[in-house]
Amino acid sequence: QSVLTQPPSVSEAxxxxxxxxxxxxxxxxxxxxxxWYQQFPGKAPKLLMYYDDLRSAGVSxxxxxxxxxxxASLAISGLQSEDxxxxxxxxxxxxxxxxxxxxxxxxxxx
Amino acid sequence: EVxxxxxxxxxxxxxxxxxxxxxxxxxxxxxxxxxxVRQAPGKGLECVANIKQDGSDKSYVDSVxxxxxxxxxxxxNSLYLQMNSLRxxxxxxxxxxxxxxxxxxxDFDYWGQGTLxxxxx
Numbered sequence: 001q002s003v004l005t006q007p008p009s010v011s012e013a014x015x016x017x018x019x020x021x022x023x024x025x026x027x028x029x030x031x032x033x034x035x036w037y038q039q040f041p042g043k044a045p046k047l048l049m050y051y052d053d054l055r056s057a058g059v060s061x062x063x064x065x066x067x068x069x070x071x072a073s074l075a076i077s078g079l080q081s082e083d084x085x086x087x088x089x090x091x092x093x094x095x096x097x098x099x100x101x102x103x104x105x106x107x108x109x110x
Numbered sequence: 111e112v113x114x115x116x117x118x119x120x121x122x123x124x125x126x127x128x129x130x131x132x133x134x135x136x137x138x139x140x141x142x143x144x145x146x147v148r149q150a151p152g153k154g155l156e157c158v159a160n161i162k163q164d165g166s167d168k169s170y171v172d173s174v175x176x177x178x179x180x181x182x183x184x185x186x187n188s189l190y191l192q193m194n195s196l197r198x199x200x201x202x203x204x205x206x207x208x209x210x211x212x213x214x215x216x217d218f219d220y221w222g223q224g225t226l227x228x229x230x231x
């Protein structure tokens with residue numbers, strides 16, 4: 001059971017827009033920045049977004065992040081087949097005194 | 111170019127020990143928190159331990175506290191994870207990652223390729 005809650009899977013057609021949610025609590029998302037990671041099968045995760053809505057170097061502007069209270073979202077517009085991957089949110093948790101992750105969301109581009 | 115390279119994984123029996131190493135290059139190792147993040151087969155990510163730049167502060171997830179020890183040698187640009195009393199549920203790919211300090215921001219911006227630890231009899 002992950003501390004941050006993400007939908008296990010989302011799917012959408014190429015060219016469309018999809019949103020992945022990440023729900024937490026005050027002690028993590030509410031008080032601290034949210035990061036998003038992209039992971040392809042058999043590969044290490046890659047930092048996609050940090051400080052809620054900043055794109056890591058080289059990341060397409062089709063990716064955007066947002067946060068409100070204790071929830072965050074990753075939006076991907078103009079979906080491409082190469083976006084098929086697992087996506088994880090993460091944030092520091094003041095109570096656990098540790099970084100916590102969501103369970104991950106598998107994105108399928110139909 | 112920033113690089114992190116883990117080693118030391120393998121097959122170990124329950125109750126056994128392993129020591130993972132991570133050698134880094136391409137950045138000033140002694141200016142960053144460092145962490146070990148693991149991923150069990152088919153599961154999500156879990157930060158199991160982190161360590162402050164000078165090694166003076168360390169933290170662990172509850173499930174490994176008392177069994178795992180994180181350490182670093184800044185003179186060798188190296189991060190370590192000593193794992194004792196290993197359990198089946200410790201089976202995972204272990205990644206070293208840059209960052210992981212308290213309430214920071216651009217954390218886990220670089221990762222190693224991972225090393226597989228399998229705990230099985």
